[in-house]
Amino acid sequence: MSEKKNIATTYDPKSFEERIYKEWEEKKYFTPKIDKSKKSFSIVMPPPNITGKLHLGHALDNTLQDMLIRFKRMQGYSTLWLPGEDHASIATEVKVENELLKQGLVKKEMGREAFLEKVWEWADEYRGTIRNQLKKMGVSCDFTREAFTMDENLNKAVRTVFVKLYNEGLIYQGNRITNWCPKCSTALSDAEIEYEEQEGFFWHINYPLADGTGYLEIATTRPETLLGDTAVAVNPEDERYKDLIGKTIKLPLTDREIPIVADDYVDIEFGTGAVKITPAHDPNDFQVGLRHNLPQIRVMDDHGVINELGGKYKGLDRYEARKQIVKDLEELGLLVKVKTHTHNVGTHDRCNTVIEPIISKQWYVKMESLAKPAIEAVRTNKTKFVPERFDKIYYNWMENIQDWCISRQLWWGHRIPVWYCLDCNEVIVRTEAPDVCPKCGSSHLKQDEDVLDTWFSSALWPFSTLGWPNKTEDLEYFYPTNVLVTGYDIIFFWVARMIFQGLYCMGETPFDTVLIHGIIRDAQGRKMSKSLGNGVDPLEVIEEYGADALRFMLVTGNSPGNDIRYIPERVEAARNFANKIWNASRYVMMNLDEELMNKYKDCKDYSLADKWILSRVNSLVKEVTENMEKYELGIALQKVYDFMWTEFCDWYIELSKGTLYSDDEKAKGVVYNVLYTVLTTGLKLLHPVMPFITEEIYTTLTDGESIMISSWPEFKEENNNIKAEKEMELIIEAIKGLRNVRAEMNVPPSRKAKVIAYATAEAKEAFLAGVHYFEKLGSAQEVEFIEDKAMVPENAVALVTKGGELFMPLLDLVDREKELERLNKEKKKLEAEVERIDKKLSNEGFLAKAPEAVINGEKEKRAKYQEMLDAVLVRIESLK
Missing domain, CATH: 1.10.730.10 (Isoleucyl-tRNA Synthetase; Domain 1)
Incomplete structure (x- = not known):
């Protein structure tokens, strides 16, 4: 220790934060060594998307992780906090596409290779931006091991898992309903959809019975899908329609007849009790269609435009078609009524386009066999949630899990490792590109155009970042990781998928604990968003207050799982x-x-x-x-x-x-x-x-x-030393009391007063040991101990404290003549206020005209002034 060495006179975080961080990096404090004699502790950073700057949510997430890493590092663990970024297929492609449009460049005209070059430029720029922001926040992660989901080794991990799942029959290609974005022309995951309440309509339409005996009234929020109806369903227990089951209907605006089928899916109490079934445009209808072997007629293309199966409406956008169809139905006398209806509408979170459920050919992962061990891992505490209540969200999703659509119709991302032979139609699934078809020997091969869902690569993050599928020292030493820190909003999209992939690929859960935190809201409790303009840039906060202050604020009062x-x-x-x-x-x-x-x-x-x-x-x-x-x-x-x-x-x-x-x-x-x-x-x-x-x-x-x-x-x-703690607590409590009394009486600190202590044996021992503390911090002239309260001077001010009572002679606290002068002035002032109110309350005119509340208010004031006057009179009397 250097003698009389000191820090700067004023606290200025700008003067040392950047310097200190550089020193930490230069000395490689964040880079752990693999030391088998030490326990390891590892965390993988939830990878931020390369779509822009970090926000306060990232600051919170990373501060919590950094606290744990620094804590464990100081405890002697070999700690690895592995940072990285996610390529974010859809979000990044949309961002880059929009930026290029500003420059007059159109993605499809550029071609795949040229477009991807631009995306890589974007990725490199924003990865650097994110890295610098993290450093400003003071995170002690190991940037020498920084990962990116598009890195070659992570790409290799993705291909390896795909091929393994495919070869074991867990990946298949099929026509199913997917959430589709007509603007971006791609399938979407549930995580990429935001639901918002919108005002809409229920159109009630009469479907004519084929035998001419009447109509069946249905209600729909999407009249344009009528063109793809292949049945009308009723509940088999619905007495209104029992006789119609098996009959057919003439589908309006088309030349087709469709059957009336019975299915338990239909709610008797909802709407008309008759539901149009459009298997190619609704997930529930799709399931009904499978049960009844109904045709699947897709009447829209990838851009939400009516196709050739839509008859005269071909070429119309879905909303233009809706208007025309409603108009035509009205002219035919088939539109019964239109009712307003508020409902949740799903929109793409990146471009705000209303999604369209459409049947399309996609790649899927069979989830049932993968989900079971992942559920068991949480049930047996191999992985536990903090707080524990979040395991219910996990179970609810995993126990009702559907097959996972993993293909996306994009250019940016992990290309699906599937090739098609253009001569014999052989499907080739390999981790590396084949030169020739293994079946016919042709070299005319074409790779699948689609890329994988971003969550597919993110699910491998805890082990792909450590070198898997290669057997690396990092993987052996740091896997499984210890804790995952993340928000509650991605438990099913990311956490669950990491757990089942960790078990599937590594035979172990990827982390033993999932620490869930809430989201940061603004001061009014609103979620931060661009539309509200209430977002906060953490770098601006750091610029003004320093990183330590921001981190401190984010953790203060923060409890697991709760919003702040x-x-x-x-x-x-x-x-x-x-x-x-x-x-x-x-x-x-x-x-x-x-x-x-x-x-x-x-x-x-x-x-x-x-x-x-x-x-x-x-x-x-x-x-x-x-x-x-x-x-x-x-x-x-x-x-x-x-x-x-x-x-x-x-x-x-x-x-x-x-x-x-x-x-x-x-x-x-x-x-x-x-x-x-x-x-x-x-x-x-x-x-x-x-x-x-x-x-x-x-x-x-x-x-x-x-x-x-x-x-x-x-x-x-x-x-x-419990005894010392208790004794000091008694002294501190007593000194606080003495200070409060002096403050209430406006006694200056320089005026000393004698303190007379009537205390229990325990308190007396403590007070004796702390007499000089009373003198220093309680402005005590001296401390006198008494055995009988009768010894207390008549005019002493009393204070009840833990372990007894303390007294201070009044004249020690105040100058008698000056205090009497002050009190008499106060007395005159209060007497004048009482007299003023008495006159008002004796005025008949005031009492007759004033509202009761005003009169009662004056009476309350009078009582308050009288109470204050009485107290002053008592004080004056005590000084005489």
């Missing part, structure tokens, strides 16, 4: 806390004397305050460590905050000043060591959430190379 609100005042409060720690540390460093510290480093002649603070910081270590282990990071931080602000800064430093400014060499040497021990311990406990300020102070204060590679404090039973 971003309130700017809370970031300011976090910076104030950092400033408090800075100033307290600077004060400690200014006063430390290295020579005396070394001379008395083994001396245990502690004062009561010394014993108290050493015991408290020891207990703090235990509490913080336990909460960190249980992932109660917000509670852990709150405990450190309360201790450092109140117990250390507000109390111990103040309690120790008498010794620091004394001539007692030994006592000073002891206090120096206590201050040093408590401050360095507090900094270590605070380091995971506030890495920069703790590093700057610690490396200045100590001989340590870096706080992040220092050892995490350990609780020691022998350092517990």
Whole structure:
């Protein structure tokens, strides 16, 4: 430790945050070594999309991960926090396509190769942007192992899994209903769809019975799909329609007849009880169609335009066709009525286009056999959710899981490793491109045009990033990882898929814990969005307040699974806390004397305050460590905050000043060591959430190379001193009470007062040991102990505290003549107010015209003034 070394006069995070981060990187603190003698602890970073800048949600997610990594690193684990980015097929393709359109470039005119070159340029730029933002946040991840879902090894992992699943009969190609975006011309996953309430209509339409005996009324929100109807379904128990089952209907606006079928899917109570069945344009209708062997007639193309099967409506956009069909039905007298209807409409989250359920040929993963072991892994606690309640969401999705559509009609992404022989139609599924067809020897091969769903590669993230399918040292040492930190909104889209892929490919769950956090909302509790304009750029917050303050704010009050609100005042409060720690540390460093510290480093002649603070910081270590282990990071931080602000800064430093400014060499040497021990311990406990300020102070204060590679404090039973803690609590409580009384009476700190203590045996012992604390912090002239309350002076002010009562002679607190003068002025003022209100309340005109509420208000004021006047009269009497 360097003697009298000190930090800057003022706390300015800009002056050291960037410098410190560079030093950490240069010294390779984030890059773990594979050391079989050490336990490993690893986290894979949920990869942000390369579609733009990071937001506050990323800041929260990464702060929580960084806290855990820094905590475990200090505990001596070989820690790996592996960062990376996701290529985000649809989102990125849409973004780049829109940017190119601004330059007059059209994707399809450019061709696949030229377009992908532009996307790679985008990817390289935004990966660099994301990396720099992460560094600004202070994350201690290992950028030497940074991964990207489009990296060659990860691409190899994707192809390997696809081929393995295909060869085992778990991947197939089939015609099924998919969520389709007409604008982007691709299938979508559920994760890419946002549902919003929209005002729509129910069109009630009469379908004529083929035998001419009447009509069957149906209701639909999408009249344009009528062109693809292949049946009308009724419930077999519906008495209204039992006689119609098996008959046929003339489908309006077409030349087709379709059957009336019976199916339990139809709700008797909903609508008319008769449902049009369009197997190629509705997921429920698709299932009904399969049960009744109905034709599948797709009447729209990939852009939502009516195709040749739509008759005279061919070439019309789906909404134009809707208008024309409704008009034609009305002219034919088949439109019964139109009712307004509010319903949830699915839109593509990237382009806001209303999705269209359409039958299309896609690649699917059979999920039943993959889901079962993944469900069992959570049931048997091989992987557990924190909080536990989120396992219900997981079970609900996994137990009702459908086959997974993994193909996307895009150019950016992992190309499906399937080739078709153009001569013999052989389908070839390989991890590497074949040169010739294995069946006929032809070289006329064409690869499948589609790419894989982004979640397919993301599902492999915990092991593909560690080198799989190769057997690497990283994979052997760091897999399975320990904890996944993520939001509750992607439990099924990502977490569940990682679990079943980890079990399928590695035979082990990819992590033992899933720590779920909520989302960040604005101060009004609204979700942050571009449309509301309420988003917050974390870099702007860091620029103003520093990274430590932002991180502190994000964790304070944060409990697993719950949403938090971003309130700017809370970031300011976090910076104030950092400033408090800075100033307290600077004060400690200014006063430390290295020579005396070394001379008395083994001396245990502690004062009561010394014993108290050493015991408290020891207990703090235990509490913080336990909460960190249980992932109660917000509670852990709150405990450190309360201790450092109140117990250390507000109390111990103040309690120790008498010794620091004394001539007692030994006592000073002891206090120096206590201050040093408590401050360095507090900094270590605070380091995971506030890495920069703790590093700057610690490396200045100590001989340590870096706080992040220092050892995490350990609780020691022998350092517990419950007696000292209880005694000091009694003293602090009493001093607080004395201060409050003096503040209420406007007594200046410079005016000392005698304190008379009537205390229990326990409190008396504590008060005797802390007399000088009462004198220093309670402005006590002296402390007198009495055995009988009859000995208390008549005019003493009483204070009830833990363990007894304290009294201060009134005249010690106030100047009698000045106080009487002040009280008499107050008396006249209050008497005037009472008299004024009495006159008003005796005025007949006022009482007759004023509302009752006004009159009652005046009476309440009068009672309040009278109460204050009575109190002043009592005080005056006591001073006579």
